[in-house]
Amino acid sequence: xxxxxxxxxxxxxxxxxxxxxxxxxxxxxxxxxxxxxxxxxxxxxxxxxxxxxxxxxxxxxxxxxxxxxxxxxxxxxxxxxxxxxxxxxxxxxxxxxxxxxxxxxxxxxxxxxxxxxxxxxxxxxxxxxxxxxxxxxxxxxxxxxxxxxxxxxxxxxxxxxxxxxxxxxxxxxxxxxxxxxxxxxxxxxxxxxxxxxxxxxxxxxxxxxxxxxxxxxxxxxxxxxxxxxxxxxxxxxxxxxxxxxxxxxxxxxxxxxxxx
Amino acid sequence: xxxxxxxxxxxxxxxxxxxxxxxxxxxxxxxxxxxxxxxxxxxxxxxxxxxxxxxxxxxxxxxxxxxxxxxxxxxxxxxxxxxxxxxxxxxxxxxxxxxxxxxxxxxxxxxxxxxxxxxxxxxxxxxxxxxxxxxxxxxxxxxxxxxxxxxxxxxxxxxxxxxxxxxxxxxxxxxxxxxxxxxxxxxxxxxxxxxxxxxxxxxxxxxxxxxxxxxxxxxxxxxxxxxxxxxxxxxxxxxxxxxxxxxxxxxxxxxxxxxxxxxxxxx
Ligand SMILES: Nc1ncnc2c1ncn2[C@@H]1O[C@H](COP(=O)(O)OP(=O)(O)O)[C@@H](O)[C@H]1O
Ligand SMILES: [Mg+2]
Numbered sequence: 001x002x003x004x005x006x007x008x009x010x011x012x013x014x015x016x017x018x019x020x021x022x023x024x025x026x027x028x029x030x031x032x033x034x035x036x037x038x039x040x041x042x043x044x045x046x047x048x049x050x051x052x053x054x055x056x057x058x059x060x061x062x063x064x065x066x067x068x069x070x071x072x073x074x075x076x077x078x079x080x081x082x083x084x085x086x087x088x089x090x091x092x093x094x095x096x097x098x099x100x101x102x103x104x105x106x107x108x109x110x111x112x113x114x115x116x117x118x119x120x121x122x123x124x125x126x127x128x129x130x131x132x133x134x135x136x137x138x139x140x141x142x143x144x145x146x147x148x149x150x151x152x153x154x155x156x157x158x159x160x161x162x163x164x165x166x167x168x169x170x171x172x173x174x175x176x177x178x179x180x181x182x183x184x185x186x187x188x189x190x191x192x193x194x195x196x197x198x199x200x201x202x203x204x205x206x207x208x209x210x211x212x213x214x215x216x217x218x219x220x221x222x223x224x225x226x227x228x229x230x231x232x233x234x235x236x237x238x239x240x241x242x243x244x245x246x247x248x249x250x251x252x253x254x255x256x257x258x259x260x
Numbered sequence: 261x262x263x264x265x266x267x268x269x270x271x272x273x274x275x276x277x278x279x280x281x282x283x284x285x286x287x288x289x290x291x292x293x294x295x296x297x298x299x300x301x302x303x304x305x306x307x308x309x310x311x312x313x314x315x316x317x318x319x320x321x322x323x324x325x326x327x328x329x330x331x332x333x334x335x336x337x338x339x340x341x342x343x344x345x346x347x348x349x350x351x352x353x354x355x356x357x358x359x360x361x362x363x364x365x366x367x368x369x370x371x372x373x374x375x376x377x378x379x380x381x382x383x384x385x386x387x388x389x390x391x392x393x394x395x396x397x398x399x400x401x402x403x404x405x406x407x408x409x410x411x412x413x414x415x416x417x418x419x420x421x422x423x424x425x426x427x428x429x430x431x432x433x434x435x436x437x438x439x440x441x442x443x444x445x446x447x448x449x450x451x452x453x454x455x456x457x458x459x460x461x462x463x464x465x466x467x468x469x470x471x472x473x474x475x476x477x478x479x480x481x482x483x484x485x486x487x488x489x490x491x492x493x494x495x496x497x498x499x500x501x502x503x504x505x506x507x508x509x510x511x512x513x514x515x516x517x518x519x520x521x522x523x524x525x526x527x
Binding site: 056057075076078080081082084086088090091092101102104105106133135 | 416427
């Protein structure tokens with residue numbers, strides 16, 4: 001059963017001042033079954049963020065439709081949990097209050113939401129940092145807190161837009177493995193946007209490739225690599241190496257070597 | 261006392277000393293200059309003369325009532341301005357159309373806030389407390405509304421999106437996101453507004469009442485009491501600083517600085 005359906009999506013941006021039209025997305029369709037981890041990759045500016053923002057309900061598409069469990073998406077809601085590239089943690093709330101925020105908004109009592117938030121904080125490995133404010137945390141810890149905040153409301157699908165782009169390379173690897181570990185416990189459906197081929201292949205069950213703007217779906221590739229996955233043995237994995245090479249070719253990054 | 265406690269206390273004492281140092285230098289210069297240059301008391305009073313004016317006025321029981329009536333007017337006017345201005349500014353900021361529409365008008369009004377309204381205030385409310393409180397209110401109000409609105413407009417898009425996608429209603433957005441998000445600007449607005457308020461207060465007291473520091477300041481001019489004039493000026497400055505240090509600064513420390521590690525309100 002398809003869980004998320006993105007049907008013939010089209011997005012034209014109109015500049016308010018010059019009245020110029022930019023066709024960001026020409027015609028994009030794909031479906032995601034429940035429990036799958038799907039990455040959306042493509043060159044910078046091809047409309048990945050636009051697709052995610054439409055699914056999240058932040059942007060209203062100029063054409064096409066998005067359905068979640070058969071229901072058309074209209075506006076943002078807690079059924080779609082969004083992890084932002086800039087973390088988007090509330091600076092005036094502690095880690096605990098940030099993680100409990102969604103539950104509070106949805107009328108969950110104080111004791112219950114704090115217990116759930118604590119559980120999520122433990123899950124993402126932030127125990128002991130409950131009373132800290134976001135500015136006291138490292139980039140990687142903030143991203144963990146952002147993931148915990150989304151998990152707390154048990155969304156039907158998690159939407160992540162280049163969530164590791166603003167942390168250093170070392171931390172990025174750790175976080176990628178961490179998110180997979182957490183994902184493995186709950187198997188929430190995930191739509192993951194990235195421009196990093198390695199990341200997409202490492203994380204996903206499927207990788208959807210968008211062409212340059214105005215974008216269409218260029219390829220839809222299944223990643224048969226067994227889980228749990230770890231970076232330590234990834235570069236010797238035949239599937240990883242060959243899929244990676246294929247994607248690099250598609251994105252015009254010929255002759256690229258596997259990063260150590 | 262813990263180690264960090266000790267360090268923090270020392271830092272406080274040090275910063276207070278730095279804060280006071282220019283005043284100490286000024287006082288020393290004043291003490292030396294008046295006798296050295298043989299300045300007449302009608303031109304400028306000596307420091308000891310101002311000190312004895314303070315002692316005399318306090319002993320006569322006149323000073324405290326004047327201070328209290330001025331302070332009362334500032335608190336009442338500013339209090340009403342905050343209570344009305346913060347929600348008004350936040351609501352305006354929540355709508356792009358409203359904030360675009362009101363923005364020029366508010367910037368226009370910030371320049372006029374306070375003193376320029378004294379003639380109308382006395383026409384509407386007569387001479388007395390009402391007119392003075394209105395002028396203070398007015399001085400703070402426009403600065404608060406404008407800065408609250410600005411604060412909402414400056415709250416990051418992703419924070420607003422995050423809150424909405426986590427299920428916040430409009431009402432919850434107001435309390436949980438817009439208000440705390442705009443707080444740095446609200447504090448800036450309050451600072452700017454209170455500055456206008458003290459100036460407005462002095463001017464309004466001169467014209468509209470027979471109590472308060474502004475009134476006393478101006479009355480002293482008729483008797484060439486430069487010592488009283490300077491005393492009132494010092495008191496007004498001190499009250500403003502005390503208000504800032506005792507009310508605004510601790511509030512900032514407990515909110516904005518704790519949340520951000522930044523040391524200053526947003527301009
Ligand atoms: N709000 C907007 N207004 C106008 N143009 C936009 C807007 N958002 C994105 N675009 C344009 O749409 C195209 C796709 O952008 P985006 O979805 O951010 O791509 P990606 O995330 O793949 O880099 C780009 O050319 C971008 O400049
Ligand atoms: Mg993007």
